Amino acid sequence: MSSTVGDQPPRRATLRDVAQLAGVSQSTTSRALSGEGYAGADVRERVLAAAETLGYVPHAMARSLRKQDSQTIGVLVSDLQNPFYADLAAGIADAARRAGYTMMLTDDQGSAEAEMHAAQAFVATRVAGVILTALSGDVVEYLLRQHVAVVEADRQFAAGRCDAVVIDNAGAARRMTEHLLELGHRRIALFVDETAWTTGNARSEGFREALTHGGVAWDDAFVVQAGWDAALARTAAIDVLARRDHPTAIFAVNNLLAEGVWRAASDLGLRIPEDLSLVSFDDSRWMSMVTPGITAVAQDAVAVGRAAVGRLLERLGDRGCRRRPRWSTPR
Amino acid sequence: MSSTVGDQPPRRATLRDVAQLAGVSQSTTSRALSGEGYAGADVRERVLAAAETLGYVPHAMARSLRKQDSQTIGVLVSDLQNPFYADLAAGIADAARRAGYTMMLTDDQGSAEAEMHAAQAFVATRVAGVILTALSGDVVEYLLRQHVAVVEADRQFAAGRCDAVVIDNAGAARRMTEHLLELGHRRIALFVDETAWTTGNARSEGFREALTHGGVAWDDAFVVQAGWDAALARTAAIDVLARRDHPTAIFAVNNLLAEGVWRAASDLGLRIPEDLSLVSFDDSRWMSMVTPGITAVAQDAVAVGRAAVGRLLERLGDRGCRRRPRWSTPR
DNA sequence: TCGAAGTGTGGCAACGTTGCCACATGGCGG
DNA sequence: CCGCCATGTGGCAACGTTGCCACACTTCGA
Numbered sequence: 001m002s003s004t005v006g007d008q009p010p011r012r013a014t015l016r017d018v019a020q021l022a023g024v025s026q027s028t029t030s031r032a033l034s035g036e037g038y039a040g041a042d043v044r045e046r047v048l049a050a051a052e053t054l055g056y057v058p059h060a061m062a063r064s065l066r067k068q069d070s071q072t073i074g075v076l077v078s079d080l081q082n083p084f085y086a087d088l089a090a091g092i093a094d095a096a097r098r099a100g101y102t103m104m105l106t107d108d109q110g111s112a113e114a115e116m117h118a119a120q121a122f123v124a125t126r127v128a129g130v131i132l133t134a135l136s137g138d139v140v141e142y143l144l145r146q147h148v149a150v151v152e153a154d155r156q157f158a159a160g161r162c163d164a165v166v167i168d169n170a171g172a173a174r175r176m177t178e179h180l181l182e183l184g185h186r187r188i189a190l191f192v193d194e195t196a197w198t199t200g201n202a203r204s205e206g207f208r209e210a211l212t213h214g215g216v217a218w219d220d221a222f223v224v225q226a227g228w229d230a231a232l233a234r235t236a237a238i239d240v241l242a243r244r245d246h247p248t249a250i251f252a253v254n255n256l257l258a259e260g261v262w263r264a265a266s267d268l269g270l271r272i273p274e275d276l277s278l279v280s281f282d283d284s285r286w287m288s289m290v291t292p293g294i295t296a297v298a299q300d301a302v303a304v305g306r307a308a309v310g311r312l313l314e315r316l317g318d319r320g321c322r323r324r325p326r327w328s329t330p331r
Numbered sequence: 332m333s334s335t336v337g338d339q340p341p342r343r344a345t346l347r348d349v350a351q352l353a354g355v356s357q358s359t360t361s362r363a364l365s366g367e368g369y370a371g372a373d374v375r376e377r378v379l380a381a382a383e384t385l386g387y388v389p390h391a392m393a394r395s396l397r398k399q400d401s402q403t404i405g406v407l408v409s410d411l412q413n414p415f416y417a418d419l420a421a422g423i424a425d426a427a428r429r430a431g432y433t434m435m436l437t438d439d440q441g442s443a444e445a446e447m448h449a450a451q452a453f454v455a456t457r458v459a460g461v462i463l464t465a466l467s468g469d470v471v472e473y474l475l476r477q478h479v480a481v482v483e484a485d486r487q488f489a490a491g492r493c494d495a496v497v498i499d500n501a502g503a504a505r506r507m508t509e510h511l512l513e514l515g516h517r518r519i520a521l522f523v524d525e526t527a528w529t530t531g532n533a534r535s536e537g538f539r540e541a542l543t544h545g546g547v548a549w550d551d552a553f554v555v556q557a558g559w560d561a562a563l564a565r566t567a568a569i570d571v572l573a574r575r576d577h578p579t580a581i582f583a584v585n586n587l588l589a590e591g592v593w594r595a596a597s598d599l600g601l602r603i604p605e606d607l608s609l610v611s612f613d614d615s616r617w618m619s620m621v622t623p624g625i626t627a628v629a630q631d632a633v634a635v636g637r638a639a640v641g642r643l644l645e646r647l648g649d650r651g652c653r654r655r656p657r658w659s660t661p662r
Numbered sequence: 663t664c665g666a667a668g669t670g671t672g673g674c675a676a677c678g679t680t681g682c683c684a685c686a687t688g689g690c691g692g
Numbered sequence: 693c694c695g696c697c698a699t700g701t702g703g704c705a706a707c708g709t710t711g712c713c714a715c716a717c718t719t720c721g722a
Binding site: 014015016026027030031034036037058059061062063064065066067 | 707708709710711
């Protein structure tokens with residue numbers, strides 16, 4: 001009666017509003033909607049109807065604040081434009097959604113500062129956990145100090161201190177190299193990104209093992225630090241391939257480097273695989289389109305993402321059995 | 332004195348803790364940290380030191396709840412594994428980070444249900460705004476009913492009812508088609524995804540305009556509803572190209588369809604561009620690698636993403652001039 | 663007939679912040 | 693000498709939820 005006469009308050013409906021409309025207390029309304037605790041059948045019905053008419057959507061932040069837990073996981077990858085990370089993110093998104101979690105996603109563009117910033121944002125949001133492809137151990141240490149559940153994906157900096165989902169990089173690299181040796185190659189170059197990362201390191205290891213085992217001498221000149229993008233790799237590859245005793249095969253440890261090498265070969269008029277064999281980690285779509293084909297270790301990044309979510313949920317003690325909310329999805 | 336003797340409470344430090352350690356009230360602590368309102372120089376220093384030692388990170392949710400605003404934007408795209416959407420997301424992520432916002436990202440895998448679910452999650456989180464590539468007008472309507480600021484990207488379902496960032500699809504398609512006509516092509520097929528979308532529709536329009544203007548009769552058989560992925564497009568293309576009066580050029584309205592057509596041409600042993608001209612929307616990396624090259628409308632999805640964020644911030648009345656927090660980034 | 667259990671419901675505090683207000687100083691002019 | 697401003701600081705309520713507890717009513721067995 002004495003209320004203001006504003007036509008339509010642009011304010012979003014709150015639990016209090018629903019309670020008032022249904023003519024019951026907030027406590028009861030909460031119980032009716034969440035399905036925890038007693039609530040009479042008729043009351044429940046009235047409450048649900050009221051919620052529907054008001055278009056009530058519970059305030060996730062308020063809920064989190066009160067319950068001291070969050071249904072959000074933080075995800076931090078290196079570069080969304082790289083199909084490997086995009087796939088990883090897609091896998092995480094899918095699994096997270098299924099488990100009733102939402103995903104807060106960022107990429108650092110190889111910048112440690114951006115990475116740290118993102119980590120802080122995750123802590124600020126009190127995410128339930130974080131999945132990341134780190135640039136160094138620093139962020140992971142920070143997150144662990146903040147008691148955040150962390151799962152490392154793809155590469156590992158804090159082995160033993162938190163969960164990780166990684167593939168057998170050394171083994172795959174070894175098998176790949178053995179394949180090249182079987183084809184008769186003796187001068188094989190390795191294009192590697194970041195040896196400080198477990199991926200680059202393990203793949204180098206596998207490569208070296210296979211060479212040693214195959215009785216091929218290790219040649220430092222054939223290990224190329226090819227930088228972090230296709231353009232740099234292209235330049236580096238042109239250099240290497242222009243040498244007199246150029247390699248007859250190149251092993252690129254990721255899709256970007258493979259692209260660079262491929263372009264370099266194209267620049268130089270080299271045919272693959274006649275003039276140069278090219279093998280790679282990360283099976284990208286273009287590899288099957290490009291004229292003669294490239295052999296690649298198919299890394300199922302989507303699966304890695306899903307697995308990472310699985311690990312994280314396990315770690316959180318959540319068995320993935322989330323209740324569905326009671327109110328129906330709006331039309 | 333009478334406090335419990337737990338060694339290290341795993342509980343995260345709160346404003347209250349910082350205040351106690353600094354020996355001032357919560358109010359003062361809040362002011363000192365946020366930089367709003369009075370705070371003596373010495374007090375400020377003590378508070379900052381206390382925050383540092385405790386590793387204090389402000390609780391973003393509590394802040395949002397109190398201030399009734401959120402520093403998060405919701406982003407909903409169709410498919411993260413499609414480079415177009417990945418780029419879009421990357422652009423959004425970048426611009427959002429710069430403006431001090433965090434991003435909540437999901438993809439619906441073409442599922443309207445997943446889309447609606449995500450929209451509800453956004454509302455529940457009380458995001459500041461949403462950027463999306465919608466599947467239909469329903470989600471947009473829902474979000475608008477909930478008074479959420481919405482920016483449509485790539486395609487538009489609620490024209491005039493909310494902001495949108497779209498390119499001149501009709502114009503670009505027209506110019507592309509004109510190019511083909513100039514090359515002498517008269518039998519041109521259009522591979523289109525979803526004519527209910529403004530993208531597909533406008534591109535079809537531009538195509539039709541160019542044909543009409545160029546005096547080429549419209550042939551329904553040359554408009555192919557090619558489905559939503561490369562595999563379907565491939566099959567469809569094989570069908571079309573096997574006809575006696577097969578087209579001499581194909582215009583694919585997106586990168587997936589172009590890939591399908593390219594593979595079909597490859598299957599049939601057709602050379603591009605000698606036997607078949609292929610033009611496309613979305614300039615993907617593979618197009619420049621694949622042997623003879625494909626002409627494409629380079630859509631800068633990253634830029635679209637950035638622009639969408641710009642629009643959204645404008646809409647929110649935020650001029651992008653966010654204050655940096657006072658505490659330094661942890662080591 | 664009375665108490666105990668069973669079945670619902672409401673009151674209230676708390677989660678971690680912030681912003682309004684009131685209050686405590688000190689220096690100053692009237 | 694008193695009141696007033698400027699400069700700081702603390703108290704308190706509120707944001708929207710949830711969960712504990714207390715309470716009211718019904719039913720039932722002793």
